[in-house]
Amino acid sequence: MHAEALIRAKKYAAAKTVLQSYLATASADQDALVLLGVADEYLNDSAGGVAALDAAGKIPDRYSVVAAKAHANTGDRANALPYVQRAKAHAGTDATLNADIDTALATLSK
DSSP states (O other): OHHHHHHHTTOHHHHHHHHHHHHTTOTTOHHHHHHHHHHHHHTTOHHHHHHHHHHHOSOOGGGHHHHHHHHHHTTOHHHHHHHHHHHHHHHTTOHHHHHHHHHHHHHHHO
C-alpha cells in the first residue's frame, strides 16, 4: 500500500491524505484504518488516531505502541495499558520502540 511507504518515509500528512481518499470508498478496510490511526498519532492528532484505530478493530502487534500512545495522549488509561503491555512484550531490545513505550508510560503516570 502506497500509504504505508509514506508512513515509513515519515510523510504522515501525505499518508493521511491518501488514506482518507481511499477510505471514502472503502470505509471498512481495517489495514487502512490502522494506518490512518498511525498517521494521525504521528501528526499529534491523538483523538483522530484513537478513532481510526478503534474503528479498525484488532491492532497488529507492530502498531500496539502507537495505539498505546494515542490512548495515553487522550487520557484513556484503561485502553492504553493493554497496548503498552502488548508493545512491551514484543519490543525486545529495540531502543526506539522501548523509548516510545517509556513515553506512553510517562504520559499515563501523569
